Amino acid sequence: MLRAMLTAFPDLHFTIEDHINGGERVATRWVAEGTNTGPFAGAPPTGKPIRVEGLIFDRVLDGRVAERWEQWDQPAMLRQLGLA
Numbered sequence: 001m002l003r004a005m006l007t008a009f010p011d012l013h014f015t016i017e018d019h020i021n022g023g024e025r026v027a028t029r030w031v032a033e034g035t036n037t038g039p040f041a042g043a044p045p046t047g048k049p050i051r052v053e054g055l056i057f058d059r060v061l062d063g064r065v066a067e068r069w070e071q072w073d074q075p076a077m078l079r080q081l082g083l084a
Helices: 002-008 074-081
Strands: 013-022 025-035 049-061 064-072
Touching (some): 049 074
Antiparallel strands (some): 013 025, 049 064
8 A cells, every 4th residue: 555655646755743652552643745646546647735644543562563553534635636
């Protein structure tokens, strides 16, 4: 998935808005921004910028991520690109 995103948005960059460590549980809220200059989801490049927000919850055991739950606003990204 990351490879497809970087192909579609080669200038994609992430900003960590919040990072909270609660022992085994770690929460990260992020924002990704980039410009669609490559093919995405079978559609040609739109040249449009995107701004997408997401949230990750990790469960960490022995210094390693044992489980991950991630949510990000895919419908908002598709609307920004004019694909939805």
